[in-house]
Amino acid sequence: MHEMSLVQALFTQLASLAADHDKHRVLTVTVAIGPLSGVVVDSFQFGFDILAAEHSLTKEAKLIIINPPATFQCLQCGHNQIAAVRPDSCPQCHETLLIAEGGDAIILNQVEME
Numbered sequence: 001m002h003e004m005s006l007v008q009a010l011f012t013q014l015a016s017l018a019a020d021h022d023k024h025r026v027l028t029v030t031v032a033i034g035p036l037s038g039v040v041v042d043s044f045q046f047g048f049d050i051l052a053a054e055h056s057l058t059k060e061a062k063l064i065i066i067n068p069p070a071t072f073q074c075l076q077c078g079h080n081q082i083a084a085v086r087p088d089s090c091p092q093c094h095e096t097l098l099i100a101e102g103g104d105a106i107i108l109n110q111v112e113m114e
């Protein structure tokens with residue numbers, strides 16, 4: 001499962017953040033998962049729950065997933081659409097070749113620790 005390795009990377013990041021700031025408990029973790037990242041949000045959440053329970057640092061941590069939209073630009077007329085899911089075609093000229101910009105990243109947005 002691709003998501004499991006992403007969650008593992010996230011936990012490595014959390015552990016070093018906690019160490020840097022001398023914190024012992026992670027309360028909430030906000031992660032932005034772009035619509036083009038190919039990540040299955042349910043699998044990510046599932047992996048998070050498993051790993052969180054294994055570490056005292058994250059035992060009570062709550063994962064908040066946000067879905068930032070991506071920009072889809074029409075190759076034909078240049079019209080930009082902002083959407084969380086890839087649109088089928090351009091609303092102006094019905095061209096189906098749309099170039100996505102952004103939205104493929106997984107970003108650790110915010111961490112609350114104490």
Ligand SMILES: [Zn+2]
Pocket residue numbers: 074075076077078079090091092093094095
């Ligand atoms: Zn167009």
